Amino acid sequence: MNGIEELSNAGITIKFNEKLKNYSYTKTGGTVKLMFFPQNLEQLKMIITWTKSSEEQFVILGEMTNVAIASGTLNFVVINMSNYNFVEPKWDGDRILTVTASYKMKKLATWCINNDIRGLGWMEGIPGTVGAGVYMNAGFLLGQDMETYLVDVTYLDLNDMSVHTLKNQELKFRYRYSKLQEMNVIILSCRFLLNRIPNDWKKVYRRNRYKKIMREYHKRRESNQPIKLPSAGTVFVPPYPWHVGGMLRELNLVGYQIGGAQISTKSPGFIVGVNNMTGEDYFSMVSYIQEQIKIHYDIDLEPEVRLLKNDNELLHK
Template sequence: MTIHTETDVKLERFTNTRTGGTVNKMYYPINLNQLIELIQTLKKDNRKFEVLGDMTNVAIASGQLDFDVINMSKYCVSEPTLINNRELVVGAGYKMINLAYWSVKHKLSGLAWMEGIPGTVGAGIFMNAGFLFGQDIQTFLLEVKFLNLDTMQVETLKNADLKFRYRFSVLQEMNVIILEGRFLMNKIPNTFKGNLRYIKQMILLHKYHKRRSRNQPLDLPSAGTTFVPPTPWHVGGMLRELKLVGYSMGGAQISEKSPGFIVGVSNMTGEDYRNLVLFIQERIQDEYNLKLVPEVRMLGFKK
């Protein structure tokens, strides 16, 4: 089966930030054979490429970009597989929001918090997506299967070897493409108490949806929270102290609703987003002697 390919793709059509210039080609592999064949061809032709999913957490430079895109949003998106009522195998391209509803529908508890996380399971594993401790990938993931791009072999790492911390996994330091995750689940029994637990999970889905709508600027382009929280400090609080809430550079603005977000208010470009990131980092460094680390991937910019 031929890999679906688009040419002269404007990435601003796909990214949540509505930023990004044009790539020559974007590929949509749907299985492992297609993925391996594609990468071997790109390597043979000395083509640079970036691996992306739903592009919810990226800001990308404008203009003609010097890389192709392997889009994993259609990779193994068939329904998750439950093994022995305990282990859930999920393809990298499956959306986390969809997984939240799927798990509750099939009377599995634990993943309702994913309702508030945009993006795919693969991206979620890569960055240890989540909210609070206990509501994150590292709490439920047993192991991850990935393609090692150096050896072109499929490998597996257990949870303990992934070196999870806030918005980090060791996968970020490796040359890999995530293929699937295996999660440890709790099956809700068909009993009176089990039915109460099921109702509680449904209530949690509604709660997380309302929390996201209430606290996040979902009506504007953004990549979610911009920086890794420098515990115990709070980025939004520091920006309020510095009276920078609402501050803009080009079309990028420090969100008035949630200052931890950078939002697009007037045709924001990737350069606008990046410039505002650099400005915030400089001000926080000067005022608080703290080095902020972006959560958002910024691609295609000149050093």
């Protein structure tokens, strides 16, 4: 393939014929002929330029915690941002914390508390990277989400390769949504507005209390979610004031299976893999649940999980 050797010589890690099921939390995904792992902005731009000149469709992925992927030979390449600009967070000594998009949210929660910074403990219960979290406004409850703490996000515009920054209010956050989802961009880094744990005689007490709260986040996730089975987390945007899991219980669909995809018996808002689930099994279950909820409740469910197929709207060109 023209240009691949040049990219490799530039120090870019390239993997060939990679099975995405070995990366995704749902354990779904066929084979892509190329997966790139850029480590800095220059490498990222080189890869994007190559995909455009080669007319290759591509998708941006990270930890792949929130995606179900089609099987077979996939007609796109992957730019994996999990190793991008992987440096420790930078604290300005006052209120602002700068974090690269590839930093894992769970790791950031621990880093903050170890550095006497409070505010992001809720991230301990969320898998995935900071960039993905900003993209989908990850969080638990009101006041425990990206929207509450984010100052701004820096991104690469794929249309002209320019770097820009958007402020929190410009991102139009709502539940599991940011304006970034409608833009042709790659998130590079972001900044958070946080507070230091006061340096007084109660400091040790406060730090231990925050650590206890983080452990409680972990226990809550472990007790309420089927974390031992392949899944992509909550499947649908909650149709407030309704609860998808509750509706599925009313319809006696808990445990229902299509192929290897099952409506979780532990948390019906999840689709889990119980027998070598494929992306197609997952897609079929999503459609089935949408149909049943529409028939019985006249509600249109919107997936918050990324459903990645050949030739769909998630692909870049």
